Amino acid sequence: MAITTPTKLVVSKADEFNFTQMAAGPLQVSLANSNHLYGHFCPNLLSFSPMGGLLAASTTYVVPVVPSVDGLSYDFIYTVLAGATDPLTIQVYKNTGANPASGWTSIYGPTATASMTVGHWFVHRHSTVIAANVTMLKFVVVARAGYDMLSHVAVQPTATAVAPPLLKASGFLPFDDSLISSPRAPINTEMVNRAKSNALNVLRDRKQCIASFVQPYVAAPFTTGGYAVSTPSGYTTTPWSLMGKATGFLPGKQYGNITVYCLSSVTGGATADQVVMDLTCQPLSSTGIDSTGLLKTDLSGNVVPSLTLVVWGTGVSNPEVPIEIRVRATAGHTTYIHSLIAFWTPTGAV
């Protein structure tokens, strides 16, 4: 008579639904699986390898996020290649606005890590709640300048049991076995539908990072360090520069929207339509390659509101999506991308 969160999924065999005595049995397994999903589906909210080489004395990264609406706790995992034994000091801030110039609140640290071993990988972890309304995270890493490399940062939901409050904003409805296991209990349509709707709600609430580009955040007026695109004056038509390429791969999934958040700055000129994320979709839609799937995000130094790109991968499992990021700058100016994160969300029938 409780809400349990199995630590593993149980896969029922098809014949468990064929002419077995009417009982909770396979349905209860499905519902319990949905509880497991809530507690143990932990896709990466963020996964990035920051550019910029060795850590400076203090390095800042500002990254857009779309956390769960359920206000989950997230595991933060930092992987460092140590060049010195000095511990790092890490602090994480949150922002609920659109302008990284202000509105930051600390949610973790400043916390000193353990000492590191030179030439060895070092991992630091912590768990911190990210509220539903958070739009950006700022990571400030203090290190011995020029020695350490922050190789990777991952942020993912913390695995945990389904716990109160039971009313979840994501629409997930915890399964309690008291009704279904009571004597001569009604086996009803709501129970069957709940297993499916729970899975969909959890999948759609927990955005998965499928592409990232992050480099140290340098507030305007910025230097010429880092990766930037400059266009000399005299161009009447400014060309696009290929900044980077990734491949999204989601086995077993057929549908999805890719939502792109970009944080960048310009020295001048146009602030809109200066960044493009191009998907060369595979498989093809019924109309062939759709290279009009270009998404131009605004570039104003603010986090861009979510812009859904295209629905891709319809129809065939294991689709791959080559993702290219191109940037341009108005003639005579420079465009600098602080960070760009692409999130995948399942849509439609799953």
Place this chain on the structure above:
Amino acid sequence: MIWDSLKYGWNVNYWLTISGIDCVFSEASVTGTPPDGFASMLKSLVIDHSAEVGQSVDRDTGMGQGLPLTFSLLSAPALAAIMQTPTMTTVLTQNCVAGTPYTGTGTLHVQDTSAFPSSGTLYVGLETFTYTGKTSITFTGCSNALHGSLASSHFYGTAGGTVTNRPRVWRGREVRLYAAPVSPDGTTTGSALADESQEVWRGFIDQGPYRDGSDRFTVEALSMDRVLANPLPCGATGVVQKYSSRQPVHQDQYLQVVIEAYNSSNAAISGYPLQVIITPFDNIPDGTLMEIADIIATIQARWDAALVDLGAPAIKLMFNTHVGDYTYNTGYFLYPSNAAIDHSVFTVVVNGKLKVDHHAMWWGPSGLGFDVNPKPIIPTWNGGANPLGGGATSNEYGQWDPSGDTGESMTLVVELDSPADAIPPYGLLTVGDETISGKATVVGNLAYFYDLRYLSPKQNIAWTPKDNAIGKTVEYTFSETSDYAYDLMCRSLESSGAGTRGDYDYWGYGDGYAIDQSAIDVASFVSGLASAIVGLNLRVGGSGLSFQDMFSGLLALVQRGVVARPDSSGRVRLGIVSTDVNGSWYKTKITDEHLLSFNSEPVVSVRKRDPVTQIKVSFTTDAKGKDSPTVYTVQETSGVLESGGQTLDLALALNGPQPSADWTIQGWCATILAQSHAVQTIEVRVVPWLDVNVGDMCRLETTHPTLWNWATASEGFTGQARCIGTRRDLMGGALTLTLVVQGGPVVSGLSPAARINWYDSSSAPTLVDIDHKFLSYMQQSISENAGAAVRLMHYQVGMGNEAYGGYLIVSAANSVTVSGVDWCRLTIASSSIAGASLSTSLNSTLTLPAGAVATGWQNMFAHAGDGTFWG
């Protein structure tokens, strides 16, 4: 329901309409105005001699198999005027497009109107027009789609462009049969004939009218669902004349070359950047297909002209042929000022979808900061990329990543066998024995097929013929992929090419059956298939395929059928019905008092079919099997060994292998295998007024000894029965039902669950609103409980302690009403809310009580441990 009147000695008068014919044919003289669209009535219908009419569905194919209708029309002067070959004929000189409105003001352009009167009626194909005036080559003041005919496209230069003063074509005209009650003294009711009538049968003329005896014409018609076995015509056929690489060009495509030059201090040299931009296709219609050589030549010509405008032939732009063959031509580059140049940057930008093969930029002479050995610069297919990526050091240039370049796209040039009125812009192409996908445009009698690709899972690979394609025959037809089976089915039914048949008239001319949406119960397709078929991506289309070819396998697997049957609208429409022997609540109860013993046994037959022990499912993108099919065989090994393999072969039009669908399909197969052992088919003769149609779930409660209840080992039968066929004797109205019953383990429907939308009190409610769809269920719950109140259990979904929400007692008759448009309002006689109060925000839901306290009716639905089975 008109058949109820037969209980009281009333009779039935049949009348029917034939589309495009301005006359209602009736058995008897009737009062009442003709239905809309018809001006006259004729007492000439003879229908008594017709065999039974009715509908049925084949569970193994999911296809309706409506019975035919044969009727006669007695000779009469008014009929003679119709039964006459055309005496006036002309032909269209312009296409008559279905979407064009002709509401008394339209014009038909014809060759010669001299033989026709100044006003009158015209027949073009199956469509009927009237006109109010004429010139020598036009009929004016036209109205179309009259007397039940549908607006259609008619093309000049074809047989379908013939215009006549009498019906030239009869086959394919829609026949709609109605029954109207007639009182014992011969009176018909209602001021309009259609007021009290019910549609009984609907279909299309197959044979006739032909003279039958000395006094009548006879017509044979097939049920509407029978047309779904007719193959759809191929979009186009022809022979390959040529294949080459062609690409569409666009007016906004540009080629930009920018040369920057800097001195040793990294300052830009005066006069730089030097920039040339050309839009080589700005005077060519958008989307024109051009061969690569022509594209290159066009770019070259524009480039040369642009350089002339610069005052010097600055850069030679050379284009080479395909991969592996780089040939370079010399050229030279002239700087306006070269002495101070330290280094330079050379940028080429090709935007948009310009697909240029390889072009090599060459510059020189040496000593000016450029390498004399040119490197090929390969543009990306998507364009828009700076191929050089910047850089400001000497001799720096770049090659950009061609991975977005899909390579050359083969184009087939096909000489069509006959002019194509319209071919789908995208579809399936069969070249010899290969089936691929591609796009098409038509110029005269040539079709250009391009963007040719292999089918899934190789759909991102451009197709190249495995051998010489020239001279091969080509068949081209539409193709569509979708995740929604109901959408594809409705499009197949409605598509006419003109977009006039309804919301799903989407495909081209000849790609669908052009059935008007008013003849389709679209809601049943959505509700019957949307949740049943999830996670499959389908591809339909292919030359010579029918609706049955495309969808029967899927329908059989999910135990659904498409059948023309009378429905709640009072019309006969094509709709989706369930053929599953198991179901939830029933529509009609059939008891001994309904069985007809007059003239024959009430139970006509009982058959137990040989159980299916093996199901073979083939997946082909082209259901004709032109691709290598992937076959599933799901079998009951013990059944195969003991009784041999009774195999059911089904074909699914999946868009390539879909491993994620494996479990779903195997689950469907397992269900069919499990059910087939105990399914019985029963035919019973029942009274005419029993309201049962194909797909309805009934409850059969009979003691007739011909039936044996295998579940209880007793005579008679009590249990659920799915109606899969109805036959009605037109003389007396007697009904023969074909029912399938589950002879073995009983599978009951899931208990319902209704979310509470509103209540007047959270702790002691007297009124509660739930979704309107539960209205019939609640009414029947009370009715089946002899009018006594019923009990519903309350629980809050997802809030924990779900077993402890208490219950509500819904009071008896008149306590279930409609609230607003969307809600069913329950009057609560008493309640015992425990554990949690009613709350909409906390998902309060009503369901059935535990089996121990449920009524007999409620216990028909699934409860744990009730002796029934999952199925």
